Amino acid sequence: MRWLGKIFDLSVYITGIMVSLAVLVMFYYIARESAYAFRQTFCWGYRLALLPGDAEPSATPNTAHYSSLVVVNPEGADGLDEREETLPAPTLEQMRSEGAMLATATPVASELSQVRPDALYRDDWRTPKPAEKGDRFLLLGYASPEYAQSTMYLAWEPDHSFEPRLPPYRLVLRLVRAPEGVSVQPFEIDLKKQPSGRIALPAWIARSDAERTQGYVFAVEAVPQTRTFWATLRGLFTAEWAPTLIYPRYGIVPLVLATTLMSLLAMLFATPLAIATAMYLSEIASPRVREWLKPTLELIASVPSVVLGYFGLMFVAPSLQHWLGQALGMESGRNLLTTSILLSVLAIPVVASVTEDVLKTVPESLRESALALGLSRSEMLWKVVLPAARSGVIAAVLIGAARVYGETMIVWILSGGTAVLPSFDSPAAFIRSLVSSTRGIPDTIAIEMGNVTFESVHYGHLFLLGLLLFCITVIVNLAALYIGRRQVWRV
Amino acid sequence: MEGIGDSALVVARSLQSGRRLRRQLADKLFTGALSGIALFSVVAVLAIIGVIIVKGLPIISWSFLTSPPAEGMTAGGIYPMIRGSVLLMVGTLVIVLPVGILGGVFLAEYAGTNVFSRFIHASVASLAGTPSVIFGLFGLAVFVLMMKMGVSLLAGCLTLALFTLPAVVFTTENAIRSVPESFIEAGMALGLSRWQILWKIVLPNAIPGILTGVVLSTGRAAGEAPPILLTAGIYYATGALPRGWEILKQPVANLPYHLAEGYRQGGVIPEAIVWGTCLTLMLFVLSINIWAIIVRTRVRRRQRW
Secondary structure, eight states: HHHHHHHHHHHHHHHHHHHHHHHHHHHHHHHHHHGGOOOOOOOOEEEEEEEETOOOTTTGGGSSOOOOOEEHHHHHHHHSSOOOOOOOOOOHHHHHTTOOOOEEEBBBBGGGGGGTTTTOOOOOEOOOOOOOOOOEHHHHHHHHETTOEEEEEEEEEOOOOOOSSSSSSSEEEEEEETTTTTTOOOOEETTOOOEEEEEEEEOOOOOSSGGGGSSSEEEEEEOSSSHHHHHHHHHHHHSSSESSSSEEEEEEEHHHHHHHHHHHHHHHHHHHHHHHHIIIIIISSSSHHHHHHHHHHHHTSSSSSHHHHHHHHIIIIHHHHHHHHHHHHHHOOOOHHHHHHHHHHHHHHHHHHHHHHHHHHHHHHHHHHHHHHOOHHHHHHIIIHHHHTHHHHHHHHHHHEEEHTTTOHHHHSSSSOOOOOOOSSSSHHHHHHHHOOOOOOHHHHHHHGOOTTSSSHHHHHHHHHHHHHHHHHHHHHHHHHHHHOOOOOGG | OOOHHHHHHHHHHHHHHHHHHHHHHHHHHHHHHHHHHHHHHHHHHHHHHHHHHHHHGOOOOOOHHSSSSSSTTTTTOOOOHHHHHHHHHHHHHHHHHHHHHHHHHHIIIOOOSSSHHHHHHHHHHHHHHSSSHHHHIIIIIIIIIOOOOOOOHHOOOOHHHEEEEEEEHHHHHHHTTTTTTTHHHHHTTTTHHHHIIIIIIIHHHHHHHHHHHHHHHHHHEEEEEHHHHHTOOOSSOOOOOSSSSGGGGOBBOOOHHHHHHHTTTTSSOHHHHHHHHHHHHHHHHHHHHHHHHHHHHHHHHOOOO
16 A cells, blocks of 8 residues: 555656646647748749840839849749740840840859850759858859840849848849950949849840850859857748748748737627626626526636637628628628637636636725725725726736637637738728738637648748747736736735 | 613624624625526526527538538538547547657656746646747648648648647556555555556556547647638548558548638538537537546546545
């Protein structure tokens, strides 16, 4: 019997320590997985072309006949279905037959000495290197003998969805070599400061196909500037969440703002209702009424949130759209406002039941002395009971807020799903963003984890979002615990 | 002079009675408003449940509950999902019961009251308030990928068990703490050891409270979609289950996952079936809870202290 007791003691200690460390273990593993977010290899791509000297100011490399694409991206470039890396650079004959007079070409080499006249291509794709390595593309520019103007432009623009400010490189476009007999000021353009533009150059004409390599040589260079870690971190604080783009964006600001906004709104709806319900239950209702009311309230707390979400989708959203759609300019019933309403339904029983427990702990003597001093019941409740229970009520609201902040299914079903930054410019714009489609943190995790490649950069970012959510809710819960422990009436 | 004094008294009295009236009115208004708001909350709650029942009831039939989906989810029943939910719940209970109860015993009887025990309390409380999707992430990273269980019933049960663990620990602790001190003192007076007191006196008296708490928290877990979404769910499941332990290695269809994934797939499931599934899930969770509440009240009546 004695050894049985020892074994029991031991197992209780082991389990107890396991349980108390569970939250730290969870924190560790989620943080560990989010490290994948920092294994980002930053892709970048540029489209360059020569434009005639009389080209419109609005003309871009995209409109030029023989524009070159230099891309560091395993996926290819935006707008192209497949990689066309073996497309040869245009010969003079080809240019003549197609009526084009200017062309660019890449030698797929990064040193001038390696340029071979028989291996010129229009585009260059590369697999991304680690951010510490950098990269360099050479680019040749030439005109066909038919070209009669004295100047031409070198124009550049980022590949369609590429944002030059995000990668950890200093991106530079420079003149490496001017052709013989042409005098031109060397230039070096910082592509982060000037993402697209053009620069005028004296025209240079290739007399034969072999001469194409003798003309202008430009270089697009990626010079390592910051560490991958800092670039990834800085990328988080941008306003666009679009992880499936070829140049993915992982800006979590819109998600965090949306979740915060919908939780605040939901608590704004729920708090007065919940506190009033709790006060009625604990102070006014007769015992018979209370016996029925409390389980009813507990009933809604046990309705699964996915069911509440569907209820919102099939019942609340259409009616809201019907009654308020015109007045508020709603495009759909699935928006931030509807989400907040359903979230408040979730929060009311949580806040009410904790508040009621707190009100019960307010000593009866306080109520009796208040009444003895001649206060009416409402004055007693408002001026004595509620202030006495203040810290507990705040704790209850915080617990409800944490619950709402991490709620997934309601937001998933009702938010509409577009990650946009809410607008704070004017009241009208703010209201419009309240009734437009949005997307929060928890639903993004749950939705996108379904189609993500495990242990990829995107996967890491979803864990990073989870880590953020975890930290926020733990802090709010600990604050509730700390505040709720203070009992005002003992002071 | 006297007249003036009299009228002053009258004015003062009428002022006073006006104030009293105003106070009475304010009192009535305040309590009225509170009752009104409480009534509104309760009616809203009942209305939500009512709408789900009214919309879901027409499709619920014996064949809906016992046949698999047909014609690419557009017809048929939801039997595999109900079966999966039951399996998940049973698995979760089997895992969480011993761990949670031992953890609760630790908190109530072994941890004492010091800085360390306050740390444990804070850590379990923050686990209790952690969103379910975080448990899903953890389950995915640790059970599914690191321990190579794959998306499976076992990984789902473990994740859900972790999700319900803090609630079970806390209810166990409360149930143990509510056993009267005099019982324990009587045991000590009889010369019982700590473990005998626990085993023979504390736990038997605390077990009803523990069980209802466990069942209530498992009920909540049964309705949560996000942990299952990342660790155990499968959308198309009509075939028979494998025999024996193989079942633990397979993903299972279940009610919350079916609703969530059905939404992701974009409105393939007809609305009537969705309402029916919602109602089934709600009744599934409610029946668990109601059972627990009934047991709790019956036990409370029988308690001898």
